[in-house]
Amino acid sequence: MRLTILGGGGFRVPLVYQALLDDHGKGRVTHVVLHDLDPARIEAIRRVLAEQAMGVPDAPEVSVTTDLDEAVTGAQFVFSAVRVGGLEGRVVDERVALEEGVVGQETVGAGGIAYGLRTLPVALDLARRIAALAPEAWVINFTNPAGLVTEAMSAYLGDRVIGICDSPVGLGRRVAGALGVDPATVWLDYAGLNHLGWLRGVRVDGHDLLPGLLRDDGALTSFEEGRLFGAEWLRTIGCIPNEYLHYYYFTREAVAAARAASRTRGALLIEQQSRFYSHTGGSALSAWDSTRLERETTYMAENREAAGAGDRTSRDLESGGYEQVALALMRAIALDERATLILNVRGRGAIDGLGPDAVVEVPCFVDANGARPLSVDPLPGHALGLVASVKAVEQAVIEAAETGSRAAALRAFATHPLVDSVGVARRLLEHYERELPQLGYLRGRSQKTDAR
Structure with a gap:
């Protein structure tokens, strides 16, 4: 079985490969194709995978390419984990939001909207290309914001795109x-x-x-x-x-802690990962593993500080997250090994008030026919209201990406529960447009904005 990983130079790819190395069952993945636009990053990850495979006689073969058509053609599964704009884009997402006093986390609030606006045009292109070159492939989406991206890609891939998350x-x-x-x-x-x-x-x-x-x-x-x-x-x-x-x-506490921090999460990750990707001597696997542990230890550090929650424990740091979900999902579909997994899929009424094509995160029954959402108890009132509000924001982001509508992008910012003013929303959008070239596709800018 062949698995293609889009974003194959991404830092967490070795977690997926280790799960494949540990799988010796019938019908396992035998060939992994790493696709990335950055040859240096993909080579750094290839070295880690080569060390992981040492001493494993049936280790899946690994090949690398910067050609998308070559990567996708013939794949049974496509794992999408791309980061449009890199971590540098994440730094912009976080900083611009915090300057306005609102949450800037990469998948939540203003930062998540900015990330979605620059990611969706690329994700939609990927979906169209996969549909044309590998129509029978199953796409496992881990590209963030995962639910938003999965819903956008489903317009071209239908139920053959499934979003996963380790949370x-x-x-x-x-x-x-x-x-x-x-x-x-x-x-x-x-x-x-x-x-x-x-x-x-x-x-x-x-x-x-x-x-x-x-x-x-x-x-x-x-x-x-x-x-x-x-x-x-x-x-x-x-x-x-x-x-x-x-x-x-705990919005106020989270924003205050993030603004008081010496650097944003994205800036910290750039510092951590740059050491790994520039590593040339010694064991690539050891360099990667030490960086991974540092990454996990500092995860949501500002939130824990705001809550007085202390450091993460060894139990909190245990692996077995999204890579295990991805492996279980692939085996359930390819080998009809029936499983129940919490996934991001089109809800078909699983959550009251959302349309049938709205992607939700719920337990799903998975077999050779794909993933089907299971009935769940109704959400409590405050949770249902929050879900409905954020889903409307996600769909406005998708509208902006599909049509280039700047009005839809502004509506997404202005109606998000964590953005407290239309004026703030306007400034956020204008600032992101100035700093993120990927948002150049948005149309309908006012004369006042154009003059800046």
Whole structure:
């Protein structure tokens, strides 16, 4: 089986390859094609993969290319993990938002909108090309903002594009650990959008263990989300939110912590990863692994500081995230190994009030026919309202990318729950347009804006 990775020079590619190395079952991936536009980055990752494969006699073959048509043609699965504008673009996303006093995280609020606006034209081109060259391929999307990008690509790929994220599976694993149960035995009642979801139930043999967890302060604050949100707030809402809900529930604290930090998350990652990508002597795998650990240790550091949550524990740092979801998804489809996974798919009414083609993040049944969303309990009122609001923003971003409408882009900024003024939204859009050349496709700029 052949897997093509778009964004093959990306830092987290070795996680995917390690999952493939650990898989020795029938029908496994035997050939991995890395595609990237940056030959130096792709060569750095190829060296890491070569070290990972040492001593593994049946290691999947790895080839590299900068030619998209060559990469896609003949692929059974295409893993999309591209970053348009690189980490330098992320720095702009974060800085511009923080200068206006609003959240600038790369997938949340103003920063997420800017990231989506520059990413979607590329993602749409990729979807059209895959549909033409590999119409039978399944596309696994990890390009952020994952739900937004998956929904846009589904216009050309239909149900053959499926979005994945490691946040829900990580949350489920940590909650299972706090409960002292095997994660493989747990049913997670989880629903929402990507980076905007809630865990409402944790069932083992039909019994919901979440109410007991919410009553136990010690167990509840033994894992990352419990410390981040606090036991009192989790009991107040009666569920456990995805970690990214911290930006919504504690907006002022999150913005203040980010503005007080010496540098943004994107700037920190540039510093961390530049050391790896410029590494020339010694073990490439060791250099990558030490950088990965540093990356994971500093993840959401400002939010943890704002919440007084302390450092991440060894349990929080455990691997087994999106690469395991991707492997399970591929095996379920290719080999009809039926599985239930939390994925980003077209909802078909899974969440009340959203259209059938709106991509949501819910448990799905997966087999050779693809992924189908399962029925979930209704979201509580405040959560449903937030989901509906953010979905409208996502669809405005898609409209802007498909039509070039600057008005749609402005509407996305102005109606996002984390942007508190139309005036702020106008300034955000104007500033992003000045600093991000990828937004040059937007039309309908006013004379006042054009004159600047």
